[in-house]
Amino acid sequence: MSAKAHYACLAMLELALRHDEDRPVALREITARHSIPQPFLVQILQQLKVAGYVTSTRGSQGGYRLSVDATAISLLDICDAIGCGDSEQSPESTDTTAEAQVLGATWRSASKAFRDVLASIRLEDLANDCSRADGAMFYI
Numbered sequence: 001m002s003a004k005a006h007y008a009c010l011a012m013l014e015l016a017l018r019h020d021e022d023r024p025v026a027l028r029e030i031t032a033r034h035s036i037p038q039p040f041l042v043q044i045l046q047q048l049k050v051a052g053y054v055t056s057t058r059g060s061q062g063g064y065r066l067s068v069d070a071t072a073i074s075l076l077d078i079c080d081a082i083g084c085g086d087s088e089q090s091p092e093s094t095d096t097t098a099e100a101q102v103l104g105a106t107w108r109s110a111s112k113a114f115r116d117v118l119a120s121i122r123l124e125d126l127a128n129d130c131s132r133a134d135g136a137m138f139y140i
Helices: 004-019 026-034 038-050 075-081 096-121 123-136
Strands: 054-057 061-064
Touching: 004 026, 004 038, 004 061, 004 075, 004 123, 026 038, 026 061, 038 054, 038 075, 075 096, 075 123
Parallel strands: none
Antiparallel strands: 054 061
């Protein structure tokens, strides 16, 4: 999992958790909460916007919101939107030995399993898990 994919999923999860707020989530709030470099997050959110997953509002009261229901977005959707989901390719090799062929098939199988797991996890599922975990915490 790349840092870019991790940051994209964190940002989308933050937006999902705050979808009921009456204002967009400011970029600085996401960067401060998750220690994501702001220029990197701007790039990621722009790609998610192009994919149709977020909308943005400009100005001092601006920020980002989900534009699609969290039940309709999987982690694989997010990764594909930012260009990190195309991991089904195994490393290119001109090695035609049995070892290279078996290893290549193993990489393809692992990549497919990884993509299947990401496709099965919806943003709403993670938001619900976070809400339960936050409610279960107590402070002394």
